[in-house]
Amino acid sequence: MSNVSITLYNNDESRGLIAAILKDNPASTTMRMPGVVKIDCPNKITILRETVEHELGRPWDVQQLHMSLVSLSGMVDEDDDYFTIAWNH
Amino acid sequence: MSVTAPKKLSLKERYRILTRGLDWTTTYQEPAKVFPHAEFEGIKIRDWDGFVDPFRLTMDSYWKYQAEKERKLYAVLDSFQQNNGQTAITDGRYVNVLKIFLTAITPGEYQAHRGFAMLGRQVPNVGLRIAAQMQSLDELRHAQTQIHSCSHYNKYFDGLHSFSYQHDRVWYLSVVKSFFDDARTSGPFEFLIAIGFSFEYVLTNLLFVPFMSGAAYNGDLSTVTFGFSAQSDESRHMTLGLEAIKFVLEQHEDNAAIVQKWIDKWFWRGYRILAILAMMMDYMLPKRIMPWKDAWEIYFNEAGGALFADLARYGIKMPSTADVANKEAFRLSTETMLTFYQMGHASGFHSWLPSEDELKWLADAYGPEWERLYLPRFKYFRELEAKGEHYYNPSLPQLCQVCQIPMFFTEPDDPTKICFRDTVYNGDRYHFCSDGCQHIFENEPEKYVQAWLPVHQVMQGNCGGATIDDVRKYWAVEDGEDNYDYVGSPDETMWKGWQADRLKVGS
Numbered sequence: 001m002s003n004v005s006i007t008l009y010n011n012d013e014s015r016g017l018i019a020a021i022l023k024d025n026p027a028s029t030t031m032r033m034p035g036v037v038k039i040d041c042p043n044k045i046t047i048l049r050e051t052v053e054h055e056l057g058r059p060w061d062v063q064q065l066h067m068s069l070v071s072l073s074g075m076v077d078e079d080d081d082y083f084t085i086a087w088n089h
Numbered sequence: 090m091s092v093t094a095p096k097k098l099s100l101k102e103r104y105r106i107l108t109r110g111l112d113w114t115t116t117y118q119e120p121a122k123v124f125p126h127a128e129f130e131g132i133k134i135r136d137w138d139g140f141v142d143p144f145r146l147t148m149d150s151y152w153k154y155q156a157e158k159e160r161k162l163y164a165v166l167d168s169f170q171q172n173n174g175q176t177a178i179t180d181g182r183y184v185n186v187l188k189i190f191l192t193a194i195t196p197g198e199y200q201a202h203r204g205f206a207m208l209g210r211q212v213p214n215v216g217l218r219i220a221a222q223m224q225s226l227d228e229l230r231h232a233q234t235q236i237h238s239c240s241h242y243n244k245y246f247d248g249l250h251s252f253s254y255q256h257d258r259v260w261y262l263s264v265v266k267s268f269f270d271d272a273r274t275s276g277p278f279e280f281l282i283a284i285g286f287s288f289e290y291v292l293t294n295l296l297f298v299p300f301m302s303g304a305a306y307n308g309d310l311s312t313v314t315f316g317f318s319a320q321s322d323e324s325r326h327m328t329l330g331l332e333a334i335k336f337v338l339e340q341h342e343d344n345a346a347i348v349q350k351w352i353d354k355w356f357w358r359g360y361r362i363l364a365i366l367a368m369m370m371d372y373m374l375p376k377r378i379m380p381w382k383d384a385w386e387i388y389f390n391e392a393g394g395a396l397f398a399d400l401a402r403y404g405i406k407m408p409s410t411a412d413v414a415n416k417e418a419f420r421l422s423t424e425t426m427l428t429f430y431q432m433g434h435a436s437g438f439h440s441w442l443p444s445e446d447e448l449k450w451l452a453d454a455y456g457p458e459w460e461r462l463y464l465p466r467f468k469y470f471r472e473l474e475a476k477g478e479h480y481y482n483p484s485l486p487q488l489c490q491v492c493q494i495p496m497f498f499t500e501p502d503d504p505t506k507i508c509f510r511d512t513v514y515n516g517d518r519y520h521f522c523s524d525g526c527q528h529i530f531e532n533e534p535e536k537y538v539q540a541w542l543p544v545h546q547v548m549q550g551n552c553g554g555a556t557i558d559d560v561r562k563y564w565a566v567e568d569g570e571d572n573y574d575y576v577g578s579p580d581e582t583m584w585k586g587w588q589a590d591r592l593k594v595g596s
Contacts, residue, residue, distance in 0.1 A: 002395030007298060009317060033378055035305035035313050036298065062100075063146070066154045067161075069324045070317050071294050073392040075399070076143040076328050080100050089398050 003040040004074030004085045010037050014068040016055035017047070024051050036070050044086040045074070104145035109138070112215035124213040130276040133341035137214040140336045144220075144325050151223055155230070158318050162234060165314040170241050176591075179307040180375040181246075181584025182575050186304075187239055187312060188248040188438035189365060189373075193265045194296070195235040196256040198319075200269035202228035204280050211277045220329045224285075227322040234318065238311040246580055248438050251565040255437060258552070259564045260543035261365070261429075264493045267540060268358055274536075278337065279351050285330030287355035291393050293323055296366055299384040303374040331396070338403035345404045350532065356408035357525035361492040364425045371422035371451065372443060380454035382418045389414070410525040416501045419455045423463050428497045430470065431482040435557060437566045439575035442470055462504055479574060483557075485544045490519040490537055491526035498522045514538065 006021070008014040010032070021039055022028055028041035039045065052060045062083050074085035098106070115123050127134075146154075168174075178184070205225035209218050236252075243249035256262045272283040301316030337344050367381040378384075389411075397407045426440070433440045443451065448467060452460045473480050486495035500506045510521040514534045521527040530537045546552050553563030561568050570579055 002398055003391065004395070005392060033299065033302040035302050035317065038298075063150055063154065066321060066325075067157060068321075070320045071298055072324050072327070073294075073395060075331065078100065078143060078145055087395055087399050089401070 001043050002087050002089070003042055004045050004087055005038060005040045005072060006045055006069070006085060007036050007038045007071040008068045009070060010035055011068075016057075016060075017052055017065070017068055020051040020055045021045060021047055023055075024048055038071075044084060047083040049081045100145050103147050104142070107147050108142070108216035108219060120213060124211060126211045126277050127213050130278050131347055132278045132337060132344050134213075134337075135340050139340065140214045140216050141332065142216050142220045143328055143332055146223065146325070148219075155227075155322075158321065159230070159234075162314055162318045166234075166238050166241070166311055169238075169311040174308075174310055175242055175245055176587050177308050181580050182373065182439070182441065183307050183309065183375050184242055184246045184580065185248070185438040185440075185575070186369045186373045187242055187309075188246075189369060190312075191235065191239040191249055192252040192255050192259070192437060193262055193365065195232055195239070196253060196262075197265050197269050198228050198232040198235065200266075200273060201284055202226075202232060204269070204273045204284060207273070208277050208280060217333065220325075224322075224326050224329065227319075227326070231315075231319040231322070234315045238315045241311065245583065247567065247578070248571040248580075250567075254565055258543075259437060259566070260488075261436070261494075263541065263543050264365075265362055267493050268362055271358065271536070272355075278347075281330065281333050282337075282348060282351040283355040283358075285326060286334045287330075287352060288359045289323060290327045290330045290396065291356060291389065292359045292363060293320075293327075294388045294392065295363060295384055297323060298388070299378050300366060300370060300374075303370065303376070303378045306376045306378060307374055334400070334405075335403075338400070338405065342404075349405055352405065353409045353525075354529050354532070357410045357523075357529065358492065360410075360414050361494060361522075361526070364421055364494065364498075367422035368425040368429065371454075372426045372447075377450065380451075381422045382454065385414070385418045410523070413501045413523065413525065417498070419459055420462070420499070420504050423451075423455075423459070424497055424499065427463075427466060428495060431480055433479075433573050434481045435561070435566070435572070437564070437571045439573065439578050439580065441575040442467060442474065458504075481573075485547060487520055488542050488544050489522035489526050490540055490542070491521060491529050492523075493540065493542060494522055496520065496522050 008018060014037070018030070018037055018039065022030070024047070025039075025041045025045050028039050028045065031038040031040070047062070047065070049060060049062050062078060062080060065083055072085055074087055077084045077086070114120065121128070175184075202225050205221045205228060209222035209225050212218055212221065239249055239252075256266055272280050275283065297316055297320035301313050301320065304316060305313040334348065337348060370377065370379075370381050370384065379387075393407075393411075397405065429436060430440045430442065448464065452464070470480060486497070488495055496507060496509060498508050500508045508523055510524060510527040511518055512521070512527060512531060513519075514530075515538075517538070519530060519534075519538070521530060543552070547560055553559040558568065561572070566572055575581055
């Protein structure tokens with residue numbers, strides 16, 4: 001089992017997103033660098049629209065992730081209500 | 090009578106309609122004539138419909154998000170220019186990384202734009218074509234935004250004036266140019282594996298995450314903003330590269346051997362380019378995020394290791410030369426830096442010796458073996474400088490026939506001995522910096538015997554003349570301005586003036 005990873009801007013927009021990721025993926029760890037936050041998690045990261053909306057306090061389209069995304073590592077699956085990154089091994 | 094609004098289509102449905110519903114099978118012309126490059130590489134595809142792009146971006150959302158990214162980026166660039174952002178960076182030395190970036194990397198973005206435009210025309214699957222067309226536009230956006238943001242520094246600093254002209258001529262820039270020329274002159278599948286997979290997925294994170302974070306750390310708002318704006322597109326590109334390789338491997342078992350050869354080749358070619366990035370990270374950023382070795386560990390060994398574990402079920406293995414790259418991790422930046430330091434008279438940017446504090450940082454990062462091997466060299470060069478005898482190497486280096494880098498890399502297991510390989514082809518002897526480059530040549534000798542090697546071109550009289558002055562003129566390197574040590578340069582004088590002005594009140 002390997003880590004999947006997502007790197008996000010370190011700004012206001014991403015803060016709610018990061019909080020939601022940490023809530024839904026309790027095994028994840030964060031690494032903070034100037035300007036960016038890298039989140040690693042064993043095997044899978046799930047981002048749920050509902051949790052992000054709760055953290056941001058407003059509607060959030062999953063594709064708005066493109067505005068906060070810097071990098072990722074893992075296989076992507078995306079639909080209206082979720083965005084996941086996972087390895088299949 | 091009640092009226093119900095039609096149900097909004099889901100993301101997956103909208104994407105399916107865009108990429109499946111809009112394509113058709115040609116009847117006036119044979120499909121093989123419409124897509125003439127689809128088969129010659131030997132890749133076998135049973136079902137083109139098997140390709141699925143995981144980022145289900147329809148055209149409207151692509152334009153929407155890209156426009157939003159541009160608005161955010163240009164707000165920052167405007168503000169940076171209006172408010173003299175160039176005076177707020179950590180040190181004038183820093184701008185030299187931008188000189189390398191603009192002359193080496195930015196033209197590569199443009200080359201990638203052209204390569205993906207080719208792919209957007211040539212692959213017989215509409216999902217892949219759309220993704221490639223989007224990527225082609227992204228790469229053009231990257232080139233443009235990088236040129237635009239560096240243009241502000243060009244108003245003040247030397248060495249940023251002729252990036253496009255220099256890219257086609259200067260000795261170290263031919264390394265990057267030849268890389269993209271090589272990729273763009275291969276077939277569509279090889280290009281996809283070369284740039285979409287090997288470069289984007291395995292290697293560009295190193296350039297755009299820790300290095301750009303370094304730009305943020307050094308107060309360069311303009312570069313960090315274009316860097317992360319570009320990298321947000323890269324996430325899409327990386328995912329395309331990964332889906333593409335999975336798709337190719339799932340289509341036919343014969344494809345694995347061809348793909349493995351491309352992975353081995355393009356990993357090594359891309360890794361060789363990153364030598365200059367290692368130098369930028371370890372020696373040129375005044376404030377540093379992490380040593381090259383740590384970045385390599387995170388982005389190659391951890392992220393790349395997970396990736397190759399996932400591809401193992403298709404029979405794909407780690408690139409054959411990955412162990413050499415790991416052995417070089419502690420010395421790559423230093424071997425590169427020591428070369429550029431000696432070639433300061435023949436470069437379009439400034440070099441300099443690390444300070445005592447920087448040497449301590451390097452020694453902490455790289456350990457006793459590094460200290461044993463390299464501290465005496467730094468001490469020696471410092472003594473020469475103190476005597477007013479900065480060492481500049483007057484000779485022309487021998488270049489590797491494949492990566493075009495001077496032969497300064499050392500043996501994988503002996504960092505005191507230059508690594509030197511050669512092979513004879515059609516009666517001529519060709520030279521290589523490594524087993525990796527030698528194998529690439531031996532697989533396709535007819536391609537690499539045509540290499541435009543800068544040193545050979547100088548020797549043949551094709552670069553303006555026989556003296557270093559002639560050649561610098563040909564390269565558009567302004568002698569006494571763009572080149573030599575940072576210490577004593579016009580850039581340094583200007584920067585010190587800005588710093589002195591900061592302390593003056595009411596003058």
